[in-house]
Amino acid sequence: MITRTDFPEDLSILLSGDTQRIIPVSQQFTDFGITEIEHSDHQHCIEIILKQEPHAVILFAENHEAVLLELCYLLRLYSRAHQSRIIVILSKNDPQAELEFFRAGADDCFTMPDQFELICYHVLRQIQTGTNENAAILHFRNGTQSLQIDRESYQAFLNNIAIHLTRKEFELLFQMANSPGKIFSREELFRSVWKEEVSPNGRTIDVHILRLRKKVGQQYFSTLKGVGYRFNTLS
């Protein structure tokens, strides 16, 4: 469940694009309790991000014309230091446009013509994930059981006792635990942890998840048949 208290009090969002598309989404954020919401056209978007360093920039795009891709690229370049999330919302389904925006540096890009509340929650989830990405230590609690994953020391602790994990096991665990609830495909996990496109025997991820289940706990990992794996938060 996502609530206002999951986010910083000064959570700020910049919405860039056509006013008619911005207003109803902006209203959803206001209803959620966010007060720092800026509106901008694409031309002035960069100036605002430089001055205000918002937590998230939402670009409403009609297509993937070069000027919008350049804007996305510059936003990524300029927001590197303060890690604003850059989310592109397309008005019509266009897989090529999605690909181009990801290439230009978007954290997320999706098509939602008029699902305003859904857009709001999608963005909030993206901000939450981004916040976690910056965290060096992840904590999970289930009743009396605790799991702590420390990226800096490459160690995980179950009930404060260190678990022995190989480097790849640790990286896989951190990757998944960093986005609890998210479904990862095997290919996605392989690319992000092994930095290669294709697993040599096709079973690498399955074998590592099996080991993590034994070492960390069965309950933390769900298999979605034919899709991939998910890290579960238990609390």
Add this chain to the structure above:
Amino acid sequence: MNNYQPRTAKPRILITDDEQDIIEILSYNLEKENYEVFAGYSSTECLRLAKEVRPDLIILDIWMPGTDGIETCKILKRDPGFKNIPIILFTAFQKSILPEIAKESGADLFLSKPVRMNRITAIIHDLLSNTSRHDYQN
């Protein structure tokens, strides 16, 4: 738009942009101004053509898939063979280019798109007048 070889007396300009229209408009107008024009559609093509044709001036679009214009410019300016070749970077957000980014890129100039041809030809003329055509090393 030329597809190469032997060197003529005309100054050589290498344009790199992933937008076909921009390349066509620039090529047409610059050839009319008596420049020899070469075109690439990506950073990789730009770097290859730069070595092959030894341009007197390079025009790069800031945003290209793969390696972007800023990064391509840095690569060229780090190369002793190209460090003195003027490079113009095209951007749709000229006013928003931070001085530190401009400096880091090493570009001689950032120009705003859409391009006004009389302005760009005047700029190219000025930049080439200030540069020895054979500054680069082979």
